[in-house]
Amino acid sequence: MNFTFLSKYWTYYLIGAKNTILLALLAVVIGVLIGMLLAIGRVGKNRALKFLATAYVEFIRGTPLLVQLFIIYYGLQAIGIRFPDSPIASRILGINFADFMAGVITMGINSGAYVCEIFRAGIQSIDKGQTEAARSLGLSQTRTLVYVVIPQAIRNVLPALGNEFVVVIKESSIVSIIGIADLMYKANTVRGNTFQPFEPLLVAALVYFLLTFPLSKLLARIEKRMREND
Amino acid sequence: MTDAMTPSPARAKGEEIIRVCGLKKNFGKLAVLKGIDERVSTGEVLVVIGPSGSGKSTFLRCLNLLEMPTAGKIFFDGFEITDKKGWKRGSLDAHRRDMGMVFQHFNLFPHMTVLENIILAPMKVKGVPRAEAERLARELLDRVGLTEKTDAHPAQLSGGQKQRIAIVRALAMKPKVMLFDEPTSALDPEMVGEVLSVMRDLARDGMTMAVVTHEMRFAREVASRVLFMDEGVILESGTPVEVFGNPKNARTKEFLAKVT
Numbered sequence: 212m213n214f215t216f217l218s219k220y221w222t223y224y225l226i227g228a229k230n231t232i233l234l235a236l237l238a239v240v241i242g243v244l245i246g247m248l249l250a251i252g253r254v255g256k257n258r259a260l261k262f263l264a265t266a267y268v269e270f271i272r273g274t275p276l277l278v279q280l281f282i283i284y285y286g287l288q289a290i291g292i293r294f295p296d297s298p299i300a301s302r303i304l305g306i307n308f309a310d311f312m313a314g315v316i317t318m319g320i321n322s323g324a325y326v327c328e329i330f331r332a333g334i335q336s337i338d339k340g341q342t343e344a345a346r347s348l349g350l351s352q353t354r355t356l357v358y359v360v361i362p363q364a365i366r367n368v369l370p371a372l373g374n375e376f377v378v379v380i381k382e383s384s385i386v387s388i389i390g391i392a393d394l395m396y397k398a399n400t401v402r403g404n405t406f407q408p409f410e411p412l413l414v415a416a417l418v419y420f421l422l423t424f425p426l427s428k429l430l431a432r433i434e435k436r437m438r439e440n441d
Numbered sequence: 442m443t444d445a446m447t448p449s450p451a452r453a454k455g456e457e458i459i460r461v462c463g464l465k466k467n468f469g470k471l472a473v474l475k476g477i478d479e480r481v482s483t484g485e486v487l488v489v490i491g492p493s494g495s496g497k498s499t500f501l502r503c504l505n506l507l508e509m510p511t512a513g514k515i516f517f518d519g520f521e522i523t524d525k526k527g528w529k530r531g532s533l534d535a536h537r538r539d540m541g542m543v544f545q546h547f548n549l550f551p552h553m554t555v556l557e558n559i560i561l562a563p564m565k566v567k568g569v570p571r572a573e574a575e576r577l578a579r580e581l582l583d584r585v586g587l588t589e590k591t592d593a594h595p596a597q598l599s600g601g602q603k604q605r606i607a608i609v610r611a612l613a614m615k616p617k618v619m620l621f622d623e624p625t626s627a628l629d630p631e632m633v634g635e636v637l638s639v640m641r642d643l644a645r646d647g648m649t650m651a652v653v654t655h656e657m658r659f660a661r662e663v664a665s666r667v668l669f670m671d672e673g674v675i676l677e678s679g680t681p682v683e684v685f686g687n688p689k690n691a692r693t694k695e696f697l698a699k700v701t
Contacts, residue, residue: 344544345562346507348561348610350534350561366552
């Protein structure tokens with residue numbers, strides 16, 4: 212095994228890791244927003260919203276992420292939708308901002324379906340008595356959700372939500388296929404430049420692990436502290 | 442009597458406030474309520490007794506539509522609350538805020554302090570300014586002797602304290618009627634007294650109350666009327682003296698012999 216390429220190419224991994232983190236962060240924010248709205252739709256009484264939310268979740272969970280990525284990346288261009296390009300953002304990222312956004316939005320849309328299921332389970336785990344007490348005081352269904360159910364549900368789902376962030380970091384490696392210079396893409400570049408097919412991948416795996424492992428540890432600690440507070 | 446505990450003077454004492462006509466409730470194929478007709482007047486303390494599974498809790502929960510009746514009508518304060526046409530305009534929530542409810546398992550909001558539990562509904566539902574809501578909350582807490590728990594979380598309270606807070610939370614909406622669904626059944630025996638004493642004060646102050654309970658002494662001493670329910674129907678109704686002293690129905694006799 213020969214890792215001497217690292218002295219020349221280590222910055223590639225740094226830039227790749229930075230872009231991976233940025234992409235995952237943005238995707239999780241979008242995913243949480245979508246997921247929360249979908250979850251409210253799924254537990255609510257409005258049948259049309261319930262159907263739409265359920266259809267969304269089932270479709271996203273039932274199709275490969277790679278297909279979704281291509282649909283967003285090529286499909287939207289084909290029907291004339293193009294993410295706005297931002298030269299400043301492109302310079303910071305070292306890649307085309309519009310491409311980057313295609314990756315972020317795909318990951319966000321995909322993650323939203325899973326986050327929805329996390330929130331739904333969280334909302335449904337709250338004792339029915341809480342809703343009954345709130346409704347008996349005259350709070351509407353929406354206010355009951357906003358002031359009573361969701362604040363308790365969020366506490367319950369924080370660990371699962373953190374885990375989703377870990378999953379997004381790992382799954383985001385797929386965006387390398389459309390040329391977004393994330394960690395995986397950079398590792399492939401190193402492989403091509405050095406004619407070493409194997410070792411650069413080992414380094415990439417290690418960097419992914421260094422991103423996700425501390426995060427899992429941090430989540431475990433937060434979870435433990437939350438249990439102590441109960 | 443403080444201002445906070447005074448029930449709304451909109452209706453004179455003895456006037457009808459709740460009327461139930463032909464109330465039926467099925468859970469799937471199981472008929473839990475088989476046709477209930479009943480009236481409650483302002484100032485009345487109605488105590489519902491009966492064996493487990495007799496439908497008494499379901500009856501109470503139908504009064505504020507936590508359970509939707511399968512058939513029948515319920516009138517509250519002159520309005521038919523079972524009329525679905527008004528619900529879209531929020532009439533259901535409007536009726537509920539005039540009907541306080543206390544649950545067997547307290548159902549305090551665990552992520553809020555005692556004070557926040559109490560002021561949530563007055564502020565969010567009635568738009569009462571925070572200062573005024575807090576003033577009323579503190580006054581009520583003082584009434585039930587829990588001033589020092591104002592900033593505590595529900596997890597730090599005993600069962601009896603939780604239930605007294607739950608009563609205060611309902612009272613903070615200044616309801617016209619208070620419903621109690623087995624308020625002492627989940628309590629350790631030594632805490633039953635403190636909750637019943639709050640309810641007794643409330644009754645003395647003229648609050649209209651409907652209470653489902655297994656506390657026969659409370660029924661005997663505080664009720665203005667006792668209902669005996671079994672298998673989804675009201676079998677006997679009368680003053681405590683009538684029902685406890687001289688029960689007419691054979692099943693009432695049997696039940697009272699077992700519990701007293």
